[in-house]
Amino acid sequence: MSRPKPLSGFPELTPQERIVEQLVLDRLRETFELHGFGSIETRSVEPLDRLAKQGEIDKEVYAVQRVAAEPGTPAELGLHFDLTVPFARYVLEHAHELAFPFRRYQIQKVWRGERPQEGRYREFTQADIDIVDAGTLAAHHDVELPLVTLGALDRLHVDLGLPPVLMRVNNRRLSEGFYRGLDIADPAAVLRQVDKLDKIGPERVTEVLVSDSGVSLAQARSVVQLAQISAPDESFVDEVHRLGVHSDELDEGLELLAAVVRAARTHVPGRLVADLKIARGLDYYTGTVYETELVGYESWGSISSGGRYESLATDGRTTYPGVGLSIGVTRLLAPLLGRKVLQPTRSVPTAVLVAVESEETRSSAVAVAEALRARGIPTEVAPKADRFGRQIRYADRRGIPYVWFGPAASSEVKDIRTGEQLPADPDRWNPPAADLHPQVRS
Amino acid sequence: MSRPKPLSGFPELTPQERIVEQLVLDRLRETFELHGFGSIETRSVEPLDRLAKQGEIDKEVYAVQRVAAEPGTPAELGLHFDLTVPFARYVLEHAHELAFPFRRYQIQKVWRGERPQEGRYREFTQADIDIVDAGTLAAHHDVELPLVTLGALDRLHVDLGLPPVLMRVNNRRLSEGFYRGLDIADPAAVLRQVDKLDKIGPERVTEVLVSDSGVSLAQARSVVQLAQISAPDESFVDEVHRLGVHSDELDEGLELLAAVVRAARTHVPGRLVADLKIARGLDYYTGTVYETELVGYESWGSISSGGRYESLATDGRTTYPGVGLSIGVTRLLAPLLGRKVLQPTRSVPTAVLVAVESEETRSSAVAVAEALRARGIPTEVAPKADRFGRQIRYADRRGIPYVWFGPAASSEVKDIRTGEQLPADPDRWNPPAADLHPQVRS
Numbered sequence: 083m084s085r086p087k088p089l090s091g092f093p094e095l096t097p098q099e100r101i102v103e104q105l106v107l108d109r110l111r112e113t114f115e116l117h118g119f120g121s122i123e124t125r126s127v128e129p130l131d132r133l134a135k136q137g138e139i140d141k142e143v144y145a146v147q148r149v150a151a152e153p154g155t156p157a158e159l160g161l162h163f164d165l166t167v168p169f170a171r172y173v174l175e176h177a178h179e180l181a182f183p184f185r186r187y188q189i190q191k192v193w194r195g196e197r198p199q200e201g202r203y204r205e206f207t208q209a210d211i212d213i214v215d216a217g218t219l220a221a222h223h224d225v226e227l228p229l230v231t232l233g234a235l236d237r238l239h240v241d242l243g244l245p246p247v248l249m250r251v252n253n254r255r256l257s258e259g260f261y262r263g264l265d266i267a268d269p270a271a272v273l274r275q276v277d278k279l280d281k282i283g284p285e286r287v288t289e290v291l292v293s294d295s296g297v298s299l300a301q302a303r304s305v306v307q308l309a310q311i312s313a314p315d316e317s318f319v320d321e322v323h324r325l326g327v328h329s330d331e332l333d334e335g336l337e338l339l340a341a342v343v344r345a346a347r348t349h350v351p352g353r354l355v356a357d358l359k360i361a362r363g364l365d366y367y368t369g370t371v372y373e374t375e376l377v378g379y380e381s382w383g384s385i386s387s388g389g390r391y392e393s394l395a396t397d398g399r400t401t402y403p404g405v406g407l408s409i410g411v412t413r414l415l416a417p418l419l420g421r422k423v424l425q426p427t428r429s430v431p432t433a434v435l436v437a438v439e440s441e442e443t444r445s446s447a448v449a450v451a452e453a454l455r456a457r458g459i460p461t462e463v464a465p466k467a468d469r470f471g472r473q474i475r476y477a478d479r480r481g482i483p484y485v486w487f488g489p490a491a492s493s494e495v496k497d498i499r500t501g502e503q504l505p506a507d508p509d510r511w512n513p514p515a516a517d518l519h520p521q522v523r524s
Numbered sequence: 525m526s527r528p529k530p531l532s533g534f535p536e537l538t539p540q541e542r543i544v545e546q547l548v549l550d551r552l553r554e555t556f557e558l559h560g561f562g563s564i565e566t567r568s569v570e571p572l573d574r575l576a577k578q579g580e581i582d583k584e585v586y587a588v589q590r591v592a593a594e595p596g597t598p599a600e601l602g603l604h605f606d607l608t609v610p611f612a613r614y615v616l617e618h619a620h621e622l623a624f625p626f627r628r629y630q631i632q633k634v635w636r637g638e639r640p641q642e643g644r645y646r647e648f649t650q651a652d653i654d655i656v657d658a659g660t661l662a663a664h665h666d667v668e669l670p671l672v673t674l675g676a677l678d679r680l681h682v683d684l685g686l687p688p689v690l691m692r693v694n695n696r697r698l699s700e701g702f703y704r705g706l707d708i709a710d711p712a713a714v715l716r717q718v719d720k721l722d723k724i725g726p727e728r729v730t731e732v733l734v735s736d737s738g739v740s741l742a743q744a745r746s747v748v749q750l751a752q753i754s755a756p757d758e759s760f761v762d763e764v765h766r767l768g769v770h771s772d773e774l775d776e777g778l779e780l781l782a783a784v785v786r787a788a789r790t791h792v793p794g795r796l797v798a799d800l801k802i803a804r805g806l807d808y809y810t811g812t813v814y815e816t817e818l819v820g821y822e823s824w825g826s827i828s829s830g831g832r833y834e835s836l837a838t839d840g841r842t843t844y845p846g847v848g849l850s851i852g853v854t855r856l857l858a859p860l861l862g863r864k865v866l867q868p869t870r871s872v873p874t875a876v877l878v879a880v881e882s883e884e885t886r887s888s889a890v891a892v893a894e895a896l897r898a899r900g901i902p903t904e905v906a907p908k909a910d911r912f913g914r915q916i917r918y919a920d921r922r923g924i925p926y927v928w929f930g931p932a933a934s935s936e937v938k939d940i941r942t943g944e945q946l947p948a949d950p951d952r953w954n955p956p957a958a959d960l961h962p963q964v965r966s
Binding site: 084085086087088089092093094095096097100101104115116117118119120121122123124125126127129130132134140141142143144145146147148149150157159160161171172174175176177179180181183184185186191193195205215220222223226345349397398429430431432441444445448452455458459460461462463465466479480 | 526527528534536537539542546557558564565568569572583585587590592599601602603613614616619621625637647662668787839872890894904907922
């Protein structure tokens with residue numbers, strides 16, 4: 083077997099890069115659980131007829147079928163392409179075993195048969211949080227979700243050195259209420275054009291609105307003025323009022339969005355703005371919508387998106403509304419790892435390598451290692467009773483900071499970074515906290 | 525959309541069951557990292573021609589192909605059915621980025637299109653540890669691996685109440701050396717019959733050896749006598765010697781197996797026996813082989829297996845020998861969860877529910893929650909300003925042990941299991957350690 087080639091679109095991390103990913107996933111999980119979100123995992127496959135109803139994405143679904151299936155048998159299963167479709171199915175299937183409102187997080191791989199290019203993957207990891215209720219879901223959860231997500235992303239920034247983020251939030255009721263206040267008949271069509279604002283600019287959007295969406299020039303100008311409003315505080319409410327458009331739905335949307343901005347200013351200052359051009363492509367969003375960019379890497383697009391959906395799932399009798407946010411873990415990490423922006427302090431979990439003087443004394447080295455592990459210190463025993471210089475090189479190549487010499491009764495431990503070597507007792511010695519586990523240096 | 529039906533063979537856990545699984549996976553990871561194993565994940569798919577060379581398993585491979593692929597195009601990718609084949613490929617592909625000997629653990633889902641039945645799944649989680657080296661791999665790693673695995677499984681027993689385990693170990697060099705000492709021409713053919721000893725019994729194996737494997741009755745009797753030797757200590761060596769067969773390979777195998785048994789008696793007493801009938805089906809094992817049963821649930825078969833392979837992978841110039849053990853996490857857990865042998869102390873991560881007196885004071889409840897979370901206490905704010913009785917019921921239904929009343933300045937916290945309610949400061953109060961996170965009760 084010659085050296086295999088990577089499969090385009092299926093990124094695979096080195097052990098070093100994986101350490102960074104684990105630290106990121108651990109922080110996300112910890113934040114989610116601190117806020118009372120429980121973990122679920124759904125199976126990787128769904129019936130194809132459930133996956134292939136979602137529009138554009140259909141082409142990208144991967145079908146799954148046993149190699150031994152009768153030739154010509156149509157595939158029945160496909161790999162999930164996000165965590166929302168399977169979650170909706172999970173809620174319906176397990177509703178009788180769940181307590182509502184149900185708060186869950188889900189960290190799993192998803193698959194899309196996209197054309198591979200930077201920032202697009204065929205297999206990648208997402209981390210989703212959602213709150214769903216049966217019947218109605220309180221509006222304060224629209225305020226809560228971005229605080230949890232921004233709290234999680236801020237820990238990645240502060241603890242691990244990832245770039246800071248900025249979340250842009252809008253509310254579809256606000257936009258659609260405004261359009262209705264302008265007597266626009268098809269608000270959804272208008273929203274689709276507004277979504278292109280960043281790409282084609284305000285003049286072109288105005289033109290397209292008039293030519294394609296059956297909107298007058300005056301209406302189009304108001305629509306574009308609304309979309310250009312953005313503020314880190316509640317001042318956006320007055321700006322909207324100054325456009326002189328009124329409707330109950332608009333007021334409701336303004337109030338909901340103001341509550342999000344207000345809470346964010348208290349809890350995650352500087353990380354969230356109201357941005358009235360945010361539309362989000364997916365049709366199932368019905369209220370608040372969220373998008374998040376990495377500050378300094380805006381061209382990578384949104385690394386965390388989501389929104390409110392009045393009907394995540396329904397079984398005909400009960401409707402389950404929800405609000406959710408998804409973090410694109412691979413999308414966020416793969417380019418930072420590829421550019422070596424984030425690197426671990428070592429390539430293995432090991433804090434101590436116990437040197438072996440001869441194969442005959444290996445068991446006393448194993449005993450030292452056991453004593454250290456019993457107190458939570460990750461420890462390896464040297465694989466070969468080489469000259470000590472070579473054993474130190476073994477540690478050095480992996481970034482293991484300490485090498486241990488001698489049996490328990492007469493031990494010394496060497497910090498191979500400084501060369502300092504001191505007597506130590508395997509039942510008492512502790513490395514400094516920063517050396518116990520790998521850290522990220524950025 | 526009506527209530528969806530489960531897909532047979534694709535088990536999906538409830539949030540409660542998932543809490544148990546997370547605790548199990550956390551313990552495994554912690555033990556592996558304490559022994560210096562680093563995590564990797566491989567992509568879920570491999571080229572089909574790499575997967576479909578492994579004999580029996582071929583029929584069970586799932587092919588993966590874009591729904592939008594041209595009809596009639598043959599699939600090129602398949603889902604991996606274990607973690608060894610992808611690991612071998614990973615070692616070859618990334619050899620230039622790895623330091624050898626390379627110690628890795630890998631916890632991922634695998635897929636097999638088996639006929640679903642109890643204990644057989646189409647999607648399931650495995651936890652593998654392997655050590656591979658370039659060129660040659662020291663024999664002491666054959667001793668180390670079962671100690672790590674048994675240490676991990678013993679923590680599941682002691683900390684989480686899973687049943688204890690018993691690992692059965694043999695060495696193929698021992699068996700094959702013995703057969704060669706008997707002048708048996710095709711040791712592999714004999715080994716395949718010996719593998720049936722538990723199923724069909726010693727008489728039948730003797731018969732089949734004579735009728736199908738070209739072995740004399742005297743040879744067959746010796747073979748079966750060897751296979752019936754089993755001991756928790758080194759006494760098996762003398763038992764083998766008493767059979768009066770000699771070869772260098774046999775002596776080598778005896779010494780290697782004795783070293784495993786000796787170390788296990790010191791480090792994990794009572795958990796490992798030499799059992800000379802263990803053969804393991806897979807042809808790539810060349811030395812030590814391991815199988816592990818749950819005590820009291822022996823009929824479930826092996827929940828952790830593995831062995832030494834002289835050539836895990838080769839690129840033509842370098843050969844990579846390895847030794848590995850795989851824990852069948854789903855195989856181990858799904859039946860224990862299904863029988864309610866293991867249950868979590870609560871169904872959510874939340875330790876404290878902060879009650880909300882009215883929607884107007886929600887922000888002061890949020891402030892209390894933030895203070896608790898800042899000190900690592902998982903906290904939810906009640907979703908609705910209901911009567912307190914209802915809010916307590918919300919906590920009770922989820923097993924949340926504490927409900928918090930009042931703003932920070934005049935707070936009280938109630939243990940809803942005992943009814944005890946005491947004044948508390950959100951910047952100082954701590955729950956007992958056992959209440960901080962969900963535990964397993966068995």
